[in-house]
Amino acid sequence: MKLHIKVDPDLCIGAASCVTIAPETFQLNEENKAYVLDHGTEPTPRTYERVIDVTEEEKENLILAAQSCPTLAIFIFDEAGVQLFPDL
Amino acid sequence: MRYVIVGGGVAGTTAAEALRKRDAKSEITLVSEEHHPLYSRVLLPHYLKGKVPRERVFLKKEAWYGQQQIEWLTGIACEHLDPRNQFVGLTDGRELPYDRLLVATGGEVRTVDADLRGVSYLRTLDDADHLAQILCEQPADARAVIFGGGFIACEYLNLFSHFRLPTTLFHRGAHFWTRSLGEEAGALIAKHLTERGVELHTRTQFVNLLGESELTGVVTSQGEHAAHLLGVGIGTSPDFSWLKAAGVDVGAGVRTNAFLETNIPHVYAAGDIAEFFDEIVGRHIQAGNWMNAMSQGRAAAHIMSGEREPFHLVSSYATNALGLEIIFVGDTLKDAADEVRVLGSVHALGVTQIFVRQGRVVGGVLIGRNQDRAAITKAIQEQKTASEFEIC
Structure with missing residues (x-):
């Protein structure tokens, strides 16, 4: 399935919990903000949001990574644009 | 199985959630001193600055506890542990039997011995609500004083x-984080703050507050400072009395092995209160950060x-002080290190300290040098020897 992963750099404080849980999807840039990768690669220029194709297991782990963020700076949407996390 | 978790913060609540995920049937009780559902303390400054609305600081809704069949007791603390008969005594008089007990009560904020309207702390949501209120009340010529040299x-x-x-x-202290930083790193922070207009007094003791019911000033060993607001951030000191009375091994925190087990059978500790044996760095450490609490x-x-x-x-924690990026990774206690290597300088506007023990990289503090983070984290994780490790 495809998920739209987005980091809000204004909220991100570089706590790096997401990098610890999902390093293939999140890394920190020079400004100490998390950016989004596609399975460890950057097919397009560096970005705070990306649509990536994931397995059910990867999706669970991405939700865990988003949940671990102390500032809730990570947003996850499904293909239809429905926000999966944070719960509204 | 009956699980009792004492402490409703991120460590305790994450534990309850993870237990329920693995086990639909066990009884889980979460004892919380605060009345709020789980919220992010890290978001409190964002809330105070108006970057997120207050409702956005919550990580769980009140209904969540019931949906998960987690018995959630609020406004209650634990005051007694009977390890032989395996029950805890609560401040409301109840006794709760347990098969497994997790202590995740975090720390109590250290306070100054005086209080007036205008004095604030910044640990809980109630603290933040109080601070939001007094920030609103300030006159146009208000002045603020901060007591502390750490994250808060x-x-x-x-x-x-x-x-x-x-x-x-x-x-x-002589500078910020005296237990971790050396002179160069300390000087860099001081220079950054004073250049941005902060009046900085080091090696200064708190003496008293001035004012009748409202704060008008703070007296320190350096003299009097006019103040309408005082922010106190001088660390935490947990209440260990009920644990010590039960024979739980307590050092700087509740001592555990690498499996988060205390010396008392079936009693575990997690989060800020735990002083756990960290196999990666090879000694007991206490890590007072979000990532550690949630993971533990x-x-x-x-x-x-x-x-x-x-x-x-x-684990790591990152903050910034008026735009200067500050990152702590791993074991950053100077006294526990054999050697602290310093890269960069005040002049270069960036200082990184690398903590080495028994020839291994065990920690790092990065001031204005974010670029060193990944390499240092990896070196600690992979237990690299300091000689294998080169950054410049």
């Missing part, structure tokens, strides 16, 4: 700067429900 002092600096309050900061809560749940997996995490 940084939050106050950013907050008071956001509200354009002229700020004086004092602390007892989850790990404790797995271990309590029968998995035999030691807790391994190189």
Whole structure:
């Protein structure tokens, strides 16, 4: 399935919990903000949001990574644009 | 199985959630001193600056506890532990039997011995609500004072700067984080703050407050400082009395092995209160950060429900002080290191300290040098020897 992963750099404080849980999807840039990768690669220029194709297991782990963020700076949407996390 | 978790913060709540995920039937009780559902303390400064609305600081809704069939007791603390008969006594008089007990009560904020309207702390949501209120009440010529030299002092600096309050900061040490930083790193922070208009007083003791019912000033060993607001961030000291009375081994925190087990059978600890044996760095450490608390809560749940997996995490915390990026990774206690290597300088506007023990990289503090983070984290994780490790 495809998920739209987005980091809000204004909220991100570089706590790096997401990098610890999902390093293939999140890394920190020079400004100490998390950016989004596609399975460890950057097919397009560096970005705070990306649509990536994931397995059910990867999706669970991405939700865990988003949940671990102390500032809730990570947003996850499904293909239809429905926000999966944070719960509204 | 009956699980009792004492402490409703991120460690305790994550443990409850992880236990329920693995086990639909066990009884889980979460004892919380606060009345709020789980919220992010890290978001409190964002809330105070108006970057997120208050409702956004919550990580769980009140209904969540019931949906998860987690018995959630609020406004209650634990005051007694009977390890032989396996029950805890609560402040409301109840006694709760347990098969597995997790202590995740965090720390109590250290206070100054005086109180007036205008004095604030920044740990809980109630503290933040109180601070939001007094920030609203300030006159146009208000002045702020900060007492402290750590993470909370940084939050106050950013907050008071956001509200354009002229700020004086004092602390007892020669510079920020005296247990971790050396002179060069300390000097860099001091230079950054003073250049941005902060009046800084080091090696300064708190003496008293001035004012009748409202704060008008703070007396320190350096003299009197006019102040309408005082932000106090001088660390935490947990209440260990009920644990010590039960024979739980307590050092700087509740001592555990690498499986988060205390010396008392079936009693575990996680989060800020735990002083756990960290196999990666090879000694007991206490890591007072979000990443550690959440990960230990989850790990404790797995271990309590029968998995035999030691807790391994190189945790870190990042903040900034008026725009200067500050990152702590791994074991950053100077006294526990054999050697502290310093890269960069005040002049270069960036200082990194690398902590080495028994020839291995065990920790790092990065001031204005974010670029070193990944390499240092990896070196600690992979238990690299200091000689294998080269950054410049």
